[in-house]
Amino acid sequence: MSLRFFVYGTLLPGEANHGPFLRGRTAAEEPGRLNGAVLYDGPGYPYAVEERGGVVYGELVTALPGSYEELLADLDRLEYYAPGDPRSLYERVEREVHRNGAGPPVRAWVYVAAPAVAARLRTRGKPIESGDWRLR
Incomplete structure (x- = not known):
């Protein structure tokens, strides 16, 4: 099953990784x-x-038809080494994401902080209070 991707940082439109990884490879991008x-x-x-x-x-990102597997592999390479690898900064998880417009929530891949990184951020990290990377 091809899930959407929920991106919240450097993969957002206008950010550093949007062009190299997503430009021309998405069928839809919508706020979420x-x-x-x-x-x-x-x-x-x-x-x-x-x-x-x-x-x-x-943003909730839908891959163009026929590009899902390649896009998933490229985003995995950007975001983490391999599932369970202690060098990984992120892990890919399936979560429910709410669309800001009308419609029910959808299941999407989200790259969240790996457990060791999350523990460190909870004790010494700087939260972005707005929850929006673009407003940091």
Whole structure:
């Protein structure tokens, strides 16, 4: 099954990784939000850390037909080494994401902070209070 992607940082339109990774490879991009996560400053790039009560704002991205597998592999290479690899800064998880417009929430891939990174950010990190990387 091809899930959408929820992006909230450098993959957003106008940010550094949008052009190299997403431009020309998406069928749709629409505003969305991930409930149950807090956004932290990386520095340089953000991390969504799963925490009750938080909200992270970003975009729901739908891959162009025929480009899903390649896009998934490219985003995996950008975001992490491999599932469970201790060098990984992120892990890819399937979560419910709410669309800001009308319609029910959808299941999407989200790259969240890996457990060791999340623990460090919870104790010493700088939350982005708005939950929106573009407003940092």
